Amino acid sequence: MNDQASNIVILTGAGVSAESGLGTFRDVGGIWAKFDPMKLATPEGYAEDPDGVLEFYSARRENLIGARPNGAHLALAGLEQAWMMAGRGDFLLVTQNIDDLHEQAGSAGLIHMHGELLKTRCTACGHVFADREALALTRICPSCGHAGGLRPHVVWFGEMPLGLDPIYEALARADLFVAIGTSCTVWPAAGFVQEARAAGAWTVELSLEPGEVSALFDERHYGPATQIVPDWVRRLAGSD
Structure with a gap:
């Protein structure tokens, strides 16, 4: 992995919340x-x-x-806090989820592109x-x-996702893009990895199983989110 990465964009999907008892959609x-x-x-x-x-x-x-946040949510919140305190660069967490588990875990730089259930x-x-x-x-x-x-x-089918302008702006500056718990099949989120690659970002997929665009990721790890996300965060911290 590129240990000089400064700007990070993370996309999460239903798989990150599944172990908190919230159902996925397309599985x-x-x-x-x-x-x-x-x-x-x-x-x-x-x-x-x-x-x-x-x-x-x-x-x-x-x-x-x-519902309560699980180890994956907590690991991402901890990563954001450490990233910002160290002055590493920009950090944006984009979620397709409409739950509030990222907020409960402590995430702050967050965009709910599909809205919020609460x-x-x-x-x-x-x-x-x-x-x-x-x-x-x-x-x-x-x-x-x-x-x-x-x-x-x-956001219902046929409606425009929220926050797309700041999301695309962040992707254009990204050095590291991570997709977690998402199959990357729903547009426009399905195209985020390509946007990040075009900007020269290192791309990482963390998911239960390979998705439709897995070949576009430079690095791939598969398994339950509560295992692979904390493990990846620890590896990232160890590369500093």
Whole structure:
């Protein structure tokens, strides 16, 4: 590995949270194998059956509130703290996950490109606020007072991911890019490794098994996130 790396971008997916009891999406037995994403994760599905969609995300909220970060989350938070304290360079953690486990672990330089489950957005006025309550059409927006317009602050299929400008800016400066617990099949995140390679970054894949673009990574390690992520972080620290 390049021990002179100064700017790091890390992308995490559902695999980093799976060992905290949160389901993955596209794996065998994952969330989208049990539920139809076109009915539960699209603007059209919400328009057709808002009560059903809100009930689905309320249940996921309840599940998330009881979840705690695992060793992979903690290792990444520790890496960020050590990286910034040492003045190594920029550190950006981009997650496709809508849970708050990175925050619970202590991560600070973080972009939720697919939104956050514990936030609610008003479709009438655009107000976004922290929220742990069950979603329902009867609830009123605390900003505009409109009822029936609250939805989870998550990115559904067909909607634009969040924070893309700062993400691409960071990738253009990256010396090290790491994809953790993601199959890298969903765009635009699927193209991040190519963006990082174009910038000259060393690229690392940490996942349970090889993904569709594994050949694009310079370094690859496979296994449970709670094992391979702390191990990789220790190796990175040892290369300083």
